[in-house]
Amino acid sequence: MRQPFPRLLLLAASTAATFVAGAQEAVRLPDLGSSANALISPREAEDYGAQMLRQMHALDLTLDDALLDQYINDLGFRLVAASDRPKDHFQFFIVRDTQINAFAAPGGYIGVNAGLINITQSESELAGVIAHEIGHITQNHLYRAFEASKKDAPLLALVLLGAIAAGSAGGDAAAGVLMGGQGLLLQRQINFTRKDEIEADRVGIQTLANSGFDPEAMADFFGRMQDTLRVGEGEDALPALLQTHPVTLDRISDARARARVLEDRLKDRPKLPTLDKASWEKSTAPVLFVKDPTTLVSTGNAAPKDSAGDTYALMRERVRVLSGDAGKLASYYATNLKHKDFDTGANRYGYAVALIRTNHGSQAIEQLQPLLTSRPDSVVLRLAMADAYMDAGRSGDAMAIYKALHANSPRNVAVALGYAKALAVQGSRESAQQAASLLRPMLDNSDDPEIFRTYAQATERAGDSIRSAEAYANSAYLSGRPFDAMEQLRRLLKRDDLDFYQRSRIQAQIADLTPLLLELRKRRVATDDNPDGRSQQ
Numbered sequence: 001m002r003q004p005f006p007r008l009l010l011l012a013a014s015t016a017a018t019f020v021a022g023a024q025e026a027v028r029l030p031d032l033g034s035s036a037n038a039l040i041s042p043r044e045a046e047d048y049g050a051q052m053l054r055q056m057h058a059l060d061l062t063l064d065d066a067l068l069d070q071y072i073n074d075l076g077f078r079l080v081a082a083s084d085r086p087k088d089h090f091q092f093f094i095v096r097d098t099q100i101n102a103f104a105a106p107g108g109y110i111g112v113n114a115g116l117i118n119i120t121q122s123e124s125e126l127a128g129v130i131a132h133e134i135g136h137i138t139q140n141h142l143y144r145a146f147e148a149s150k151k152d153a154p155l156l157a158l159v160l161l162g163a164i165a166a167g168s169a170g171g172d173a174a175a176g177v178l179m180g181g182q183g184l185l186l187q188r189q190i191n192f193t194r195k196d197e198i199e200a201d202r203v204g205i206q207t208l209a210n211s212g213f214d215p216e217a218m219a220d221f222f223g224r225m226q227d228t229l230r231v232g233e234g235e236d237a238l239p240a241l242l243q244t245h246p247v248t249l250d251r252i253s254d255a256r257a258r259a260r261v262l263e264d265r266l267k268d269r270p271k272l273p274t275l276d277k278a279s280w281e282k283s284t285a286p287v288l289f290v291k292d293p294t295t296l297v298s299t300g301n302a303a304p305k306d307s308a309g310d311t312y313a314l315m316r317e318r319v320r321v322l323s324g325d326a327g328k329l330a331s332y333y334a335t336n337l338k339h340k341d342f343d344t345g346a347n348r349y350g351y352a353v354a355l356i357r358t359n360h361g362s363q364a365i366e367q368l369q370p371l372l373t374s375r376p377d378s379v380v381l382r383l384a385m386a387d388a389y390m391d392a393g394r395s396g397d398a399m400a401i402y403k404a405l406h407a408n409s410p411r412n413v414a415v416a417l418g419y420a421k422a423l424a425v426q427g428s429r430e431s432a433q434q435a436a437s438l439l440r441p442m443l444d445n446s447d448d449p450e451i452f453r454t455y456a457q458a459t460e461r462a463g464d465s466i467r468s469a470e471a472y473a474n475s476a477y478l479s480g481r482p483f484d485a486m487e488q489l490r491r492l493l494k495r496d497d498l499d500f501y502q503r504s505r506i507q508a509q510i511a512d513l514t515p516l517l518l519e520l521r522k523r524r525v526a527t528d529d530n531p532d533g534r535s536q537q
């Protein structure tokens with residue numbers, strides 16, 4: 001942890017400082033484009049998007065899970081590599097929201113709601129929606145939308161900060177406030193012209209095909225949603241995605257026709273996407289587009305049930321469990337698994353994750369054993385088994401799995417995190433030191449509170465109480481408890497055994513955090529540690 005606080009805080013706070021500085025006069029806002037001709041620079045756009053995501057993390061609106069984070073970014077970058085702008089900055093994340101929606105924010109930040117992932121029926125469908133959003137970014141639609149209505153720019157800046165006045169709304173929960181903000185961001189997307197939407201479809205379908213997905217999936221998905229809608233409860237039930245992306249029969253048949261042309265072309269000219277990012281090199285080995293994937297491997301009769309080998313299917317169930325009520329989902333799986341059609345590897349995995357989340361580790365082990373027998377190399381299944389062992393109190397068995405996985409992929413965050421937790425349970429000073437050194441390299445680029453919390457526990461056991469206290473403060477901040485974080489830092493500063501560097505580091509963190517707290521208080525934004533937005537701390 002060379003940085004006193006994750007980059008997150010520094011940026012958020014520096015922008016908050018802009019507000020505070022201008023508090024007496026009109027609120028001063030970051031410049032969205034200085035002259036009529038100048039669009040915001042890519043760097044500025046990236047800062048805006050980054051701020052939005054950081055605020056969402058801090059307000060617990062994102063699904064923070066190392067495995068899912070890796071999955072959605074692998075998928076996203078496989079598409080980016082096949083897009084017009086393979087070298088641009090992108091970051092993908094999952095929003096903890098059951099609404100069916102996805103959105104693109106400045107700087108290549110693309111959020112996909114848990115609700116959307118849950119209703120997709122294939123990875124190509126999910127990829128289709130993401131490819132469409134990537135299209136909005138590569139075609140500069142967001143800049144154009146900014147430019148089109150500059151008068152709304154201040155509002156947008158507030159939205160991106162997640163700092164929309166909660167006071168006037170009468171103390172809404174922070175989540176509601178920011179979701180409202182996101183809604184505003186989406187209205188911005190409504191303002192994408194019809195031409196923009198068609199263009200995003202067009203380049204999205206091209207990207208889909210280039211990266212080996214089924215180019216018809218986008219049309220399938222929108223078509224299926226429209227069918228659902230016809231039998232649904234009417235306008236009120238209109239999914240958010242359709243409000244911003246109205247589906248017309250024209251659009252569906254356009255997309256289909258375009259996909260068919262591409263399919264014909266691809267038959268003659270198979271093209272591999274260029275992969276240029278280490279993290280997805282391995283896991284996203286390009287597969288040429290084939291109409292029927294089962295022709296690639298001889299699978300036999302068991303094929304449809306073998307979804308345990310399909311990372312997408314496993315991750316979709318993981319999203320379902322982590323974004324929902326694990327207890328209810330455990331009964332959902334238990335009941336439905338009695339039906340033959342439902343009894344797939346992915347659903348068994350989902351059941352196991354729900355069991356682990358509800359502390360039924362031994363039952364989870366029973367579910368996972370047969371899956372692992374048929375897929376002994378699956379990292380996802382092995383990690384689940386290790387989780388189940390941990391929950392069942394068998395940390396030695398879990399440790400054996402982590403040790404082996406870590407030897408193969410030392411940079412895998414999900415593996416390092418699990419391994420560190422298992423080491424911490426061992427209780428010895430040496431194992432705590434080992435856990436801390438496993439996690440230290442992961443801290444710089446992380447905004448996952450769990451990593452900081454685990455690191456804090458490890459350094460505490462290893463006897464480094466100052467590092468530990470700083471990490472606990474980080475974890476509090478990243479879990480949406482900035483007031484707690486401040487309290488912890490102030491307490492830490494009172495210690496009389498700090499050396500000069502430790503003292504200055506902590507003072508710097510307090511200075512970073514102060515403007516943000518002032519801003520939250522002024523706007524009465526509710527946080528977990530300040531539910532009515534009225535803390536006087």
Ligand SMILES: [Zn+2]
Pocket residue numbers: 132136192197200244245
């Ligand atoms: Zn769109």
